[in-house]
Amino acid sequence: MKRVPEALFFLGLAAFLLLPVFWVVSTSLKPSADIYRLPVEWVPRPASLEHYRTVLADPRVGRYLSNSLVVALLSSLLATFLGALAAFGVGRHRFAGRSFLLGALLLVHLCPNLVSMAALYRMASSLNLLNSLLGLVLIQAAGLSLAVWLLTGYFESLPGSYEEMARTDGCGTLGVFFRVVLPLRIRGVLVAALFLFAQSWKSFFLPLLLVTREDKMTLPLGIYQFAGEHGFALGKVCALSIISLLPPLILLVVLHRLGWESLRARG
């Protein structure tokens, strides 16, 4: 009984947070002619899948989805792998300039993207990485400073005795990382990977800058292809937005049990 007010509060909060998503779902299910109808009908009557059918029948959408998946998966894997290695070095070893290095990494992460974009563009252009998924993967993977920050403290909290025992058994530094630290801290690493995936998945300005060919566009750019200056196809945009939520949602569900406990353990 004591928990009822608490439950009501959280239900209310959840409803508040989910309201915009519900509006998007509702709009995506409205026939075109009903989108601007007043008063707003939250439950579309009749519900129609016409926008989903239209966007899914468009061959561009499949391409946007696969491009986004390739870029987000590869960049998050690369960034997590390199970030975990760096975090292991920083978290488990004491060396001169360690605090400075961590501070610099944070600074890189906090620096507004726009500041470095001209240099990034120039670099990508001279390496022929414009209009290339490889270019997007490499540049998105540069977001690994987030992984380093997330994982440094997490690796640090591992008791030193584990590492000492591994070394006594003949493990080198990389052996300690791959055989001891990584298996014991895999959940945290997966959570970092999820954050990086989400960051890359929703990234808009970087693909806008580096990609001009329609066959290399990612989903956030693709959504705008349906939102023209002279005709905002709201139904299609909402349908595509809902579709774009699915891959991260599936990933979240898969990683949820693994990752949530590790975050809680970290406090």
Next chain:
Amino acid sequence: MFRTRAVWLCLVMLALCVCGCPRKPDPDGLRVVVSLPQWFYPAKERPWAERVWQDLRAGFPEGTLDLQISPGRTEQVLHKLHVVRAAGEGPDLACIRMQWAGELRRRGVLLPMEGVVPEAVWQGMVPSLLAVAGSHGVLDLLPYDVGVRVILYRKDLFQQAGVPEPAVGWTRQDLVRAARTLTEDLNGDGRVDRWGFGLPGARHEKTIFQWLPWFWSMGGDLRESAEGAPPMLLSEASAQAMQWYRDLAREYRVTPATIYSMDQAAVFQGLAGGLFAMTEGGSWEPALLEVHSRHAGKVGIGPMPFMKPGVPPVTLVDGWGFVLLTEDPEKKRVIGRVLDALVSARHQMEKYQAGGMLSPFEALYRDPRFLAETAAEVLADAVRRGKPVPDFPSFPRVQEALEISLQEVLMNDADPETVLEARQSAMKEGFRRLRDREPARRKPGGIAGGTGE
């Protein structure tokens, strides 16, 4: 141990050098890059765009015409253009919003277009657009696609109520009379269910773009002084234009008192949904309603009313234009052919028929197919007498000050003169501080203090 690490390091460096992707040589022939807005994408619902892409590419067989789409909100596309130019690269020809031209021009990004486009093209342009096409006698933007702000109204509601529809020569009194008749409590619960007029008053840049036609129609103007001082915010016209908004809500009660929280999208939705019988909106918007509401064919286009006797109504004309970003003479020749096709009377007519997008060239307004349209006279007149968005350097600050003033007038029912005077003092103080901090920026055409005109 040290040797092993050194070997690894060398291997990694070698791999990086080998994998470093050298720039591929350009394909045979000339490559001309054209940046286009997202609405130019060839799609089933835009057959004119499909045909243009095919025609343009077919018309340049000796090289590659690389047509690139930049999706995104307009400001994001502008950011991209800035970044790409800062990196020393970018398209050879770009279709940009006309309101960006001033800023790009001041940064020296735009190149003169004389010689690229035949003289006859410039001569065929609607004279009101010459102000945005260049500066100091140098033409560097070729307008391509324009829209004007007009009165949008629900024809069905006007007819049901027996109210005369907005027509050329109508006045603010006519507007208020019509709006009063159309403001109704439809279900008898004592609350208004349909308002005669809808106006956005929320703090948003487009709100000021909607306010400007009323201000201009009151005889007002916003200009920097010759010394570069920002214009006076408080003038008879600015106070009257703000009072007009206030009166619609408080005096005539034909628009809700909560318009300070409504943006353009909300008002547009209200028009489509029947909450408003009339509003001020873009000339391209009725075409949108054909698709997205059950009111296809029911939205009419009317002219801005006479707000003052003897002062003809002036509206805002805005849109997209092409700017040249290369000095390569070979590319300029190709670009000339591309632009020639895009400004042709045939193409402009097809574009208009496809989505109501108006032309910056007089040819459209003399075409019998256009003249046969109901709103032809209204649209042609609005384009010819329209004014583009002001583009002097201090306009963003002036715009912000006007947005805040309008909010204060509508939200607090404040006196426009008092609000504008206070905002003007604050703005002047801000400019004075800026000038004191950055004396190097004090130059004609730049940011400066002073009282302005």
